[in-house]
Amino acid sequence: MKxxxxxxxxxxxxxxxxxxxxxxxxxxxxICDECKMKAEQYNMLFEEIxxxxxxxxxxxxxxxxxxxxxxxxxxxxxxxxxxxxxxFTAFIVMSMVFYFLKDNLLGMVTTITxxxxxxxxxxxxxxxxxxxxxxxxxxxxxxxxxxx
Ligand SMILES: [Zn+2]
Numbered sequence: 665m666k667x668x669x670x671x672x673x674x675x676x677x678x679x680x681x682x683x684x685x686x687x688x689x690x691x692x693x694x695i696c697d698e699c700k701m702k703a704e705q706y707n708m709l710f711e712e713i714x715x716x717x718x719x720x721x722x723x724x725x726x727x728x729x730x731x732x733x734x735x736x737x738x739x740x741x742x743x744x745x746x747x748x749x750x751x752f753t754a755f756i757v758m759s760m761v762f763y764f765l766k767d768n769l770l771g772m773v774t775t776i777t778x779x780x781x782x783x784x785x786x787x788x789x790x791x792x793x794x795x796x797x798x799x800x801x802x803x804x805x806x807x808x809x810x811x812x
Pocket of ligand 1: 668669670696697698699700709
């Protein structure tokens with residue numbers, strides 16, 4: 665039996681890791697009232713620390729960041745007109761192409777075997793899915809980097 669009282673480190677080891685604790689420490693604590701009281705105090709302290717809420721922000725960080733990001737400048741009327749004009753022109757050209765080549769396009773669709781059409785659709789869908797997943801994972805990584 666030790667005559668000296670246990671050190672704080674010994675008592676903390678007893679409180680936190682009873683399984684790994686030295687037999688002499690356990691024996692001393694069962695005998696010595698003073699060290700037993702210290703151990704109980706440490707026990708209470710550690711329980712209190714565990715019960716403390718983990719510090720978290722009381723605001724949504726992503727919302728706050730989004731507000732501070734520079735807003736895209738509203739496009740001027742001229743730019744809008746240009747974009748709509750280009751889209752309208754493209755639509756007109758495509759309509760004319762479809763109108764004049766109607767018969768040829770229909771012939772092309774009927775001569776292509778359905779398996780090719782399915783392959784093209786599956787490839788397009790797979791590619792879109794892959795791109796969406798990639799974009800989503802990148803977004804999540806960046807948000808996690810912001811949240812620590
Ligand atoms: Zn003691």
